Amino acid sequence: MNDTASAPSARTRVRRVATNAHYHSTTLHAIIDDAYLCHIAFGDASGAHCIPTACWREGDYLYIHGSNGSRMLKRLMDGECCVTITHLDGLVLARSAFSHSMNYRSAMIYGRFEVVEGADARHAMEAFMEKLLPGRQADVRPGSDKEYAATTVMRIPLAEAACKVRTGPPNDDEEDLGWPAWAGVLPFARAHLPPVADAACTLEAPAYVRRWQQE
Amino acid sequence: MNDTASAPSARTRVRRVATNAHYHSTTLHAIIDDAYLCHIAFGDASGAHCIPTACWREGDYLYIHGSNGSRMLKRLMDGECCVTITHLDGLVLARSAFSHSMNYRSAMIYGRFEVVEGADARHAMEAFMEKLLPGRQADVRPGSDKEYAATTVMRIPLAEAACKVRTGPPNDDEEDLGWPAWAGVLPFARAHLPPVADAACTLEAPAYVRRWQQE
Numbered sequence: 001m002n003d004t005a006s007a008p009s010a011r012t013r014v015r016r017v018a019t020n021a022h023y024h025s026t027t028l029h030a031i032i033d034d035a036y037l038c039h040i041a042f043g044d045a046s047g048a049h050c051i052p053t054a055c056w057r058e059g060d061y062l063y064i065h066g067s068n069g070s071r072m073l074k075r076l077m078d079g080e081c082c083v084t085i086t087h088l089d090g091l092v093l094a095r096s097a098f099s100h101s102m103n104y105r106s107a108m109i110y111g112r113f114e115v116v117e118g119a120d121a122r123h124a125m126e127a128f129m130e131k132l133l134p135g136r137q138a139d140v141r142p143g144s145d146k147e148y149a150a151t152t153v154m155r156i157p158l159a160e161a162a163c164k165v166r167t168g169p170p171n172d173d174e175e176d177l178g179w180p181a182w183a184g185v186l187p188f189a190r191a192h193l194p195p196v197a198d199a200a201c202t203l204e205a206p207a208y209v210r211r212w213q214q215e
Numbered sequence: 216m217n218d219t220a221s222a223p224s225a226r227t228r229v230r231r232v233a234t235n236a237h238y239h240s241t242t243l244h245a246i247i248d249d250a251y252l253c254h255i256a257f258g259d260a261s262g263a264h265c266i267p268t269a270c271w272r273e274g275d276y277l278y279i280h281g282s283n284g285s286r287m288l289k290r291l292m293d294g295e296c297c298v299t300i301t302h303l304d305g306l307v308l309a310r311s312a313f314s315h316s317m318n319y320r321s322a323m324i325y326g327r328f329e330v331v332e333g334a335d336a337r338h339a340m341e342a343f344m345e346k347l348l349p350g351r352q353a354d355v356r357p358g359s360d361k362e363y364a365a366t367t368v369m370r371i372p373l374a375e376a377a378c379k380v381r382t383g384p385p386n387d388d389e390e391d392l393g394w395p396a397w398a399g400v401l402p403f404a405r406a407h408l409p410p411v412a413d414a415a416c417t418l419e420a421p422a423y424v425r426r427w428q429q430e
Contacts, residue, residue, distance in 0.1 A: 011262070015286070016281075036306075037303055039299055041256030043258045047295050047296075050255065050256030050297040050298065050299040051299065070231060080262050081263055082262065082263050084254055086254065091348070096355060096358075097352070097356065098362040102269060108266075125312070140312045140394070141310055141394040143313050176356050182412070182420055182424055184410055184412040187409075187410075188406065188408070192401065193403070195400070198385060198398040201397060209397055209399075209401065
């Protein structure tokens with residue numbers, strides 16, 4: 001179902017199956033918060049590149065980080081890009097071959113990253129750890145000044161974004177409804193397998209590790 | 216571990232953590248065959264775009280399809296692009312904050328798509344269905360001439376590609392090995408949830424649907 005908000009720009013207006021478009025920040029935030037990775041498209045002299053990287057959200061920004069030497073981060077300082085997150089939720093089996101589809105939730109964000117520095121960068125990196133595993137930050141050897149100095153944290157505003165979401169059963173054309181093929185959805189989920197302790201680790205697993213399989 | 220093949224071009228030579236680079240087609244094919252979706256980066260007058268789309272492989276080509284009216288497919292006919300697939304396999308918990316990582320398998324393919332036409336397009340679309348669910352094609356109402364005429368199938372050669380794979384335990388620096396934090400991997404898997412039959416479907420589920428949860 002479409003929502004009542006409208007596209008923030010011409011390039012975020014969904015044209016294909018526009019009834020699946022969503023422009024509300026609630027949908028956008030939920031899609032980002034369910035992701036560990038995004039794909040970032042940007043161009044340089046050797047063409048267009050599509051690079052996966054870890055991401056997290058705070059407020060109305062999506063954050064990434066990397067080594068100071070990263071070519072991608074350098075290019076992202078110079079110009080605009082497109083950040084995309086996609087969750088695949090199911091295969092949609094219709095009676096006709098061409099009505100088959102997939103259920104998914106995707107978000108595209110256009111704009112320009114800015115570098116986050118100093119205490120804000122430290123705060124952002126700790127928020128990243130907290131997002132990955134609440135409680136983990138307190139247990140680990142914290143980042144040193146040297147490690148922070150070698151790392152670039154960047155963020156992009158979520159102002160120019162669009163989501164596309166498909167849920168629910170297949171949509172066969174009226175004349176195909178009598179075709180004798182099973183119709184429905186085969187859903188996917190991201191499952192957690194049992195934690196694998198490092199061979200050299202003799203410590204008892206903390207609560208956030210023991211909880212991994214219950215989530 | 217690195218493999219013995221080398222990068223097919225300057226832009227596919229992995230620079231960051233180059234020991235995780237793989238250039239063999241066996242690795243590339245396995246990453247593509249485990250995917251339902253890829254992200255495609257391409258540029259046009261409004262900037263770089265990163266669009267998710269269904270994909271499949273036959274031989275040394277990656278295939279996609281879409282409506283003839285798709286702006287992305289039109290742009291892909293005009294120039295080069297970058298196709299990326301990423302599987303997230305686990306969170307890697309090290310003793311130090313900055314040694315945390317993720318286990319993943321990713322593939323990047325550079326090049327230019329070409330349109331697949333006529334009998335080859337029909338064959339490719341049937342191969343796509345067979346990849347999604349072996350046995351499904353025989354059950355469904357096949358595509359009509361009109362449906363095929365409205366659909367564009369494209370393929371890109373896998374000649375210029377690189378993979379990056381991280382597996383295994385955390386790599387803490389020697390001096391952090393004594394830090395008292397649990398270390399190990401929290402693995403992900405793509406799980407199959409129970410099939411959801413369409414409300415109007417009274418047919419018994421075929422074998423490939425009943426098998427869904429055992430796979």
